[in-house]
Amino acid sequence: MAVSSVDTGERKPPLVAPHLRVPFILLILCFAAWGAAANLTDVLVGVFRGIFDMSNFQSSLVQFAYYGAYFCLALPAAFINAKFGYKAGVLVGLGMAAIGGVLFLPASGMLVYEMFLLALFVLAAGLSILETSANPFVIAMGDEGSATQRLNLAQAFNPIGANIGVLMGAVLILPALTPEASKAIMSEEELVASQAADLNLVLQPYLGIAFVLVLIWLLIAFRRFQLPNPPEVLDPTAAAGNVASRLWRNKHYRYGVIAQFFNVAAQTCVWTFTILYAQDVVGTTPTEAGWWLQASLIIFLISRFVMTFLLGIFKPTLLLLIMAVFGVVCCAVAMFSWNIVGLVAVVLVSASLSLMFPTIYGVSLQGLGDDAKFGAAGLVMAILGGAIVPMVHAAVMDAVGPAMGYVVPGICLAFVAAYALFDLSHARPAVGSTPTAQ
Secondary structure, eight states: OOOOOOOOTOOOOOOOOOHHHHHHHHHHHHHHHHOOOOOHHHHHHHHHHHHHTOOOOHHHHHHHHHHHHHHHHHHOOOOOHHHOHHHHOOOOHHHHHHHHTTTTTHHHHTHHHHHHHHHHHHHHHHHHHHHHHHHHHHHTTTTGHHHHHHHHHHEEOOOOHHHHHHIIIIIIGGGGGGOHHTTTTHHHOOOOOOOOHHHHHHHHHHHHHHHHHHHHEEEEEEEEOOOOSOOOOOOOHHHHHHHHHHHHHHHHHHHHHHHHHHHHHHHHHHHHHHHHHIIIIIIIOOOHHHHHHHHHHHHHHHHHHHHHHHHTOHHHHHHHHHHHHHHHHHHHHHHHOOSHHHHHHHHHHHHHTHHHHHHHHHHHTTTTGHHHHHHHHHHGGGGGGGHHHHHHHHHHHHOOTTTGGGHHHHHHHHHHHHHHHHHSSOOOOOOOOOOOOO
């Protein structure tokens, strides 16, 4: 069962059960760490386009490798959680992600784009296991009525890491890249040398991320979690079929997975191509463009704390509907205002995105009981939207221009608004018990 706080009179249960506050803080470190890794990849799309002289579509394979790994590893993570508990899943995810960060070392020496994609895949595979484990673990750390608010609070630290990731890109990578004008007059040997120097810049922040992940692994591995119930030993293979059937019949969950697919797609599209929009539409320098992305993530961070507060007052899906509609409007402005107004609109989309992932996640898993272990995997697999849709966005950009490409995240956010409307207009069935913290 979810941690149940004894409520005397009208006293509101604490947001996090008192005996799980330290584990909750340790999980917050995980949210920040994977935020840094995820948003550093947004910088890499533009970086690789310049280093390897590729189209927007080819450079978008960075996101395909990253989010494709999320899709592939989410279900194995669910089996780990069901068999060994959430803590084991968190540790496996942290370890694998650290290995992925270290793989950037040989990749930078080989000067091969595909090796960087492999390193990103391994890194993201670990983060997929980590996220599949950490999100439902947070949900289970207190009263079910405050689960969505608690997850929003934990996820609020994700954009802190995201800002660090983009800041590393803006400070350590973008300003030091070889200028395109210089490449035009270089010999073939000089171009190879400049490639090696530029790729070495990519290596440094990922080695730093790997070090931090190992440190967090040690902190969690040697911390004894005082859990409310001993971990239950399940036969995950036998359970999976029955759980899948129950989850499929639950429309709130099923449509939630679809909404999460389009939410992550919109988020990845907006952040991946903010730098390219700033450069190609407004005409900023690469360094200036990096700071626009930084501003976007700062707005995301501030908005997430604001939304966490508002969730204590308003129904989650009502806020979700309002912010999704706001995001659609911003995308429309970005499409038709080919100037600084359009760029500001691109940045403001982050305010609408701030609420979405943890809210869709919490609303979709509400009332699923132990089915949440596998339900969490479906919601993380929905991150596949971040692998597929940015390639559609890039193809639209290559065909009709970078501004019109923002029709793609606009459509995605419209799907999120539709899910919010569905939840507001349909009664939720009472299904199962509440998740067990492990």
